[in-house]
Amino acid sequence: MKPSRGQGTATMQDVADAANVSAMTVSNAFRHPHRVQEATRLKVLEAAFELGYVPNLAAGNLAAGKSRVIGAAVPSVRNSSFYKYVTGLQEGCEAHGHKLIVMLADTMRQEREAVETFIGLRAAGIVLIGNDHDPATVDLLGKSSIPLVESWLLGEPLDMAIGYHIDEAVRAACRHHVAAGRRRIALVGNDRPGTRRFRERPPVFRDEMRRAGLPDNLIVDVDEPHGFSSGPQALDALLALDGEIDAVICPTDVVAASMVFECARRGIDVPGRIAIIGWGDYEIASTISPSLTTVKPHPWEMGHGAIAMLMENGSAGHSQRTVDTGFELIVRESG
Amino acid sequence: MKPSRGQGTATMQDVADAANVSAMTVSNAFRHPHRVQEATRLKVLEAAFELGYVPNLAAGNLAAGKSRVIGAAVPSVRNSSFYKYVTGLQEGCEAHGHKLIVMLADTMRQEREAVETFIGLRAAGIVLIGNDHDPATVDLLGKSSIPLVESWLLGEPLDMAIGYHIDEAVRAACRHHVAAGRRRIALVGNDRPGTRRFRERPPVFRDEMRRAGLPDNLIVDVDEPHGFSSGPQALDALLALDGEIDAVICPTDVVAASMVFECARRGIDVPGRIAIIGWGDYEIASTISPSLTTVKPHPWEMGHGAIAMLMENGSAGHSQRTVDTGFELIVRESG
DNA sequence: CGCGGCTATTTTAGCGCTAAAATAGCTATG
DNA sequence: CATAGCTATTTTAGCGCTAAAATAGCCGCG
CATH class of the missing domain: 3.40.50.2300 (Response regulator)
Known part of the structure; x- marks a missing residue:
């Protein structure tokens, strides 16, 4: 840190001189220990430690052509x-x-x-x-x-x-809601550019809903899939779209959790009136009450x-x- | 990716040859654009782009002695x-x-x-x-x-x-509880090795409590200051230590939030019976209900x-x- | 005791780049 | 029109390391 006028750090040659061997032996002692005798290796390591030698990775990578x-x-x-x-x-x-x-x-x-x-x-x-x-x-x-x-x-x-195959996961979540008797199922999405893993979901969702003979247009977007303000925002948008919504699939557990909080605040029963599925199995999912049903990747x-x-x-x-x-x-x- | 038997990526010399200049001019075109004429610079850039040239940082760092x-x-x-x-x-x-x-x-x-x-x-x-x-x-x-x-x-x-000065922040949190009339104030800590920023708090807390003439021994540790299971764990330990605790200072908002959830589950009124202060001003702090009083660093x-x-x-x-x-x-x- | 076959170490020859010095090419000036 | 004073470019000389080739030192065996 401070010296700043140090004439530069110790080089491999300095270590070699101190240990009375060639530079190549120092290199070998570090990279290919089996190539040098134990006694030599220790001598080198000691000299290196003494001098505070840290190999210059730039030089090593350059010479070896790899890192x-x-x-x-x-x-x-x-x-x-x-x-x-x-x-x-x-x-x-x-x-x-x-x-x-x-x-x-x-x-x-x-x-x-x-x-x-x-x-x-x-x-x-x-x-x-x-x-x-x-x-x-x-x-x-x-x-x-x-x-x-x-x-x-x-x-x-x-x-x-x-x-993993996100489309399979979307279908699994949809089918879970359908199997539980839900009829007005909604998807919360996010379509910022570059967030492909969220943008794949709506088409699959629509397809799955159509197959089940259910409405396929209950989709809203949130700005920030990782923010705790997105749950309330999505809930508002969803209820404005259709007051009878009875199930939601969220883009992340953060959105799902904050939606659960918002439901509690408004006295909306979860899962009684609305069932909520999150995504990610974050730690919060198993801790809040009601705990979150969620899609868990690995x-x-x-x-x-x-x-x-x-x-x-x-x-x-x-x-x-x-x-x-x-x-x-x-x-x-x-x- | 695949070629793998490519004879290696383009070098600065390759670009120099393609642009009919010396290697040094290529270097200058990248690092010190003002040193080369605009026309030359464009010629070089074009050749570089054509060849998919990416400067070898290892070589550059080595030659320049810095990065x-x-x-x-x-x-x-x-x-x-x-x-x-x-x-x-x-x-x-x-x-x-x-x-x-x-x-x-x-x-x-x-x-x-x-x-x-x-x-x-x-x-x-x-x-x-x-x-x-x-x-x-x-x-x-x-x-x-x-x-x-x-x-x-x-x-x-x-x-x-x-x-920031953590001791000042600990004192501010303590004083806030005291000013609100709390008398049995507890601190949740964490003393894993290497987590110095949590280990500084107990001594300051004790000192501040003694100054206020209040008990200074209401301290428990949690294993995981970033896990949502720590709130319930800390609450258990705290109530076992003293059933009359009326205020808590948590190591993070995660611990505080999960403690708030646990209190809700047990029917413990927050802040009526227990006041809880978190730490960090994470996003969750302002979203849950009751929202978290917290120490906000920058x-x-x-x-x-x-x-x-x-x-x-x-x-x-x-x-x-x-x-x-x-x-x-x-x-x-x-x- | 001389030589093949080892292993441990050293020598040689760069890796691809850049700082600094040298040079080339130009303009203004007396 | 020779020369100082520029600027744009090239030449030179490594940076600190490692792969590969060369060498040294040692063993056993015929």
């Missing part, structure tokens, strides 16, 4: 589902001796910049969310040879993909699996190009 | 407060033409590895949470000359710090300010070493 870094570009990590996903990525990386670096990408421009940075760092792998990217991003990715996993959404992957498995796919990509030829981690409909009190 | 990357090691980003903080970091970086890379550091080992990676990448700056680090981390940081900002907590910074300002401090560090000599972003006690319905 042990996996880059992930993720949008707003603000719910426990994403947290588990990132944890899965992190643990996957640790298990393979790699480092995970995360860059925030709420917009397509940010995603493109993140991808540029990962390619620039010659990352060993790249993980993105969804399959809706800036054409420039796709172009960059196509020209690089870094393995890529797109996650959460299955579709037509650029390279590999891991996630975020940790997605994260962990994404890294496994990246790691296997090079090695064996028989690696999976697409992995379905499935989902569960967790039935609780709200619907 | 435009800021590294931040953050624990579990799972609440809206941290989200705003990281957004502040991100926007600060963008404003200064730098990239933010985030590494997850829930444990001290992970923090040390993150710091090693940042130093290894020759980051332009490092941001950490709190001031409680592994000695090895402190050692590494001390031997490097990368500017460092520790955030959230003010104390004795290794280099620079930005945050996470976005912390993040943004942290980057500003890093950027000013080198330039002017008169940079601030410590910045207090303060806090607010937001009074709502719960206490």
Whole structure:
């Protein structure tokens, strides 16, 4: 921190001199311990520690033409589902001796910049969310040879993909409401650009409603699928659309939970008058009263699996190009 | 992605050849546009685009001896407060033409590895949470000359710090309860190793209670300050300790909110019988009923300010070493 | 005791870029 | 029209590391 006029950090050659070996032996002591004798290795490690030596990854990556870094570009990590996903990525990386670096990408421009940075760092792998990217991003990715996993959404992957079929989950939620005798079922959506995983839902919902012979037009949008103000907002819009609505499918548990709160405030019985299904199985889902029926994806498995796919990509030829981690409909009190 | 047998990505020399200039001109066209003529710059950019050229950051960082990357090691980003903080970091970086890379550091080992990676990448700056680090981390940081900002907590910074005084906030919360006539005030804590920002609170709480002539022993711990199961757990422990408790200060709004839910379930009137203060002003605080009285730090300002401090560090000599972003006690319905 | 077959270590030769120095090409000026 | 004083571009010389090739040192065996 402070020295600032330090003549620069210790280099590998400094360590080599201190330990009376060549630079290459220092390199080997770190990267390929089995190549050096135990005694030599210890001597090197001691000298390195003494000098506060930290390998210059830029130099190493340049010389080796590769790195042990996996880059992930993720949008707003603000719910426990994403947290588990990132944890899965992190643990996957640790298990393979790699480092995970995360860059925030709420917009397509940010995603493109993140991808540029990962390619620039010659990352060993790249993980993105969804399959809706800036054409420039796709172009960059196509020209690089870094393995890529797109996650959460299955579709037509650029390279590999891991996630679940949202349309199946939407159908499962619809059928659950129908089976419970609900007739006026509504969907709360969100169609900000770039949020493909929400935009897939309405068409599937409409199709499923038509098949059941029920109204397919009970759809409203909220601005912010992760904000607690969206539940009340959606409820207002829904009741304005049709006062007799008796079931709702929300885009996230946050929307569902805040809708449950709002119902309690207005004296609307849940699930008596309105049944509510959330999405994500966030922690709040099982804690509030009534607890939330929700669609549970498997975020940790997605994260962990994404890294496994990246790691296997090079090695064996028989690696999976697409992995379905499935989902569960967790039935609780709200619907 | 797939080629994988591509003879490698385009290099700066390839672009130079395609544009009929020297490699250095390509470099300048990217890094110092004003040094090359507009016509040349366009020619270079076109060639670069054509070839899908992405600068090798490893090579650039090595040659320049520095990078435009800021590294931040953050624990579990799972609440809206941290989200705003990281957004502040991100926007600060963008404003200064730098990239933010985030590494997850829930444990001290992970923090040390993150710091090693940042130093290894020759980051332009490092941001950490709190001031409680592994000695090895402190050692590494001390031997490097990368500017460092520790955030959230003010104390004795290794280099620079930005945050607020938690002890002042604890006193403000205590006094608020006392002023409202509460006599049996409790504190919910958490003492996992590495969570310094929770462990500072009990001593201050005790001191403040003694000054007010009130019991200073009403303290319980929860395992998980960010989980919705902690509120019920803390309430149980608290009532077992003293059935007459009439006020609580929680470590986070998540604990406070789940305690409010649990009180509703048990028919305990909030704030009638028990007043509850949360911490963080997460989104849920203003949405539930009764809404939460809470301590609000300024996470976005912390993040943004942290980057500003890093950027000013080198330039002017008169940079601030410590910045207090303060806090607010937001009074709502719960206490 | 000389030589193949080891293993541990060193030497060699860059990786792709950029700071700094050198050069080329131009204009204004006496 | 030679020269100082520009600006735009190129040349030179590494940054700190690692893959691959070369070497040194040692063993056992005929």
